Amino acid sequence: MKHSVNRPPTPDAAEDQGKEPTLQEIINIKLIESGEKERLMELLRERLIDCGWKDEMKALCRAHVKKKGRNNVTVDDLVHLITPKGRAYFGHSKVVGNQ
């Protein structure tokens, strides 16, 4: 892996030297390492389908693509469009933590 000389410095790296990982981070890391995170994600996906969340998001995307034209929409556009709506779906005004 070749490092480019123009690679920008990692801003947080220096600060993180003395910073302890938060409890949340530790839990998250442990979940990923053990493979449980993957199982939880799969369960979450199933639940989101069951309650109609996925269909709702799909409909939103379709409407947007219809409006803008198929060739004028990128994946990033759609993500930025539905992320706030997806989070708001369950009534929480502020979501802390994971994306």
Place this chain on the structure above:
Amino acid sequence: MCARNSIYTNPKPFKHLADYKLRHGFNTYDSIRNCLKTTPNGRTRVAKHTTKIPRCSFCDRYQGRLYFCLMCSSLWCPSHILLHTQSEKGHEVAIDMDRSELYCCLCCDQVYDPDFDKVVVCNQVKDLPGGSKSKTNSFEASGERSSKRKRLDSGIGLDLKKSELLVSMRDRRAKSCYPLGLRGLNNLGSTCFMNSVLQALLHAPPLRNYFLNDRHNSVQCRKRSGEKLCLLCDIDAISSAMFCGDRTPYTPAHFLYRMDHALLMHSSNLASYEEQDAHEFFISVLDGIHEKESKIRNSGKDDGDCQCIAHRAFSGLLRSDVTCISCGFTSTTYDPCVDISLNMDTSNLSSSNANKPIKPDEKTSVSTLSGCLNLFTRAERLGSDQKLHCQNCQELRDSSKQLSIRRLPLVLCLHIKRVEHSLVRKISRKINQYMQFPFSLDMTPYLSSSIVRSKFGNRIFTFEYDNSNSSAAYEIFAVIAHSGMLESGHYVTYLRLKNQWYKCDDAWISEVDEGIVRASQCYMLFYVQKLLYNKANEDSSFVRISPRRDPFESTAGCS
């Protein structure tokens, strides 16, 4: 490996990717092959380091989307991948790690490449347990497909054109009459269930043509069985009566008694003033036709290959995939079917979710046919009390099951299950919930080819049995609607003839607006393949010639 299908080919060749491939060829694709990891649920992820958690090279983030640069294997989150592209020339293409999908940093958009998808799909197929078996499932020999294709064309005897020898063409529209074939059926005592099914069956293009083509000849039948008529003779008689031009309501007495006799073993007495279920009756009629045919031909063929008119018209093939949650091993079975019973998609509609805010553009508030079909083909996790034995793990495991349609029938009958059984209260309740349904139906998303393909993620790759023919397009021709309660209700049939809807309410036939049909409470929906529908609609009205009747006999006036 497979022929390219135009539906799944990227319409315009993607410039950045083309440049990239010119420069680097397939080396990079081959190298990431080793990094691909398939999870039991069928997703393919890029997992290079099994010990370290993947993090963005800039901000150390490990959650959400991460991209894996194809050139240097560095990892980036969506916010910072542009930095990488700007600083390193030629590092434009990356892979979404969770989904194994290509991303172009210059376009900030997902891109598709059949060669890349080929690598991913092949890897996935290889990785899943029962690798060689699932290979045959996904990549079935195209030979099988072409022989079954013939069923999709109008077979012998189903083509109305051939009936020209037996019919004379006469335009009866001058008197602004209803089209021929429309005739009321007298109710013989709560027999609306029978009348409604008869109306739908007799106007199903393959069956209508079958009887009009005199494919079942009563004279020959009588000779063969010694002066006794059969169920098909009865239906043939009703068909003649419907299409003869006489508009006075007809009494299908023989048919009722025949079916009653046939069903005696099932301990239900039809001619007894009791209500019956139209769907059950429909199945019994098809069974009766099949039994009769298989006696004639003396064949023990199973439903899939049966050539009786009931199966030729209605028989399709369902595919069931049962997947082990732990290891991903999938076992696939095929079952023939003459109709599809759908549960209503009411789970999205209940207000049980207290946290959900009320939205003005609530889309999930109406039950729709596509919602029901989606529910039917959705992967369903079986309960822990339904553990199945996994061949790979060699023990009982939690599994998930998914249905799809391997082969569509000529006539698609969809039965909407409107009965809810409450185990707690031990009562059955009718679901009166309105369900929206289309007049033109595209069944492509529910085909096995579509469902199986979706298990591999968002791919351009062409599977060998992707059907590009238009036989997934259907047009509705009959609706059996129910009104009332479980124990006492009423069935009517709406028929669509030459784009005009008619209501068949026992003896009363009337023209109705399509709005009425759309608003009705549908119980059974009958769709026919679009090609057959168009053919059926283009010919002018006709009279069936039978040796017993004088074709020039004056007919009763229209009501």
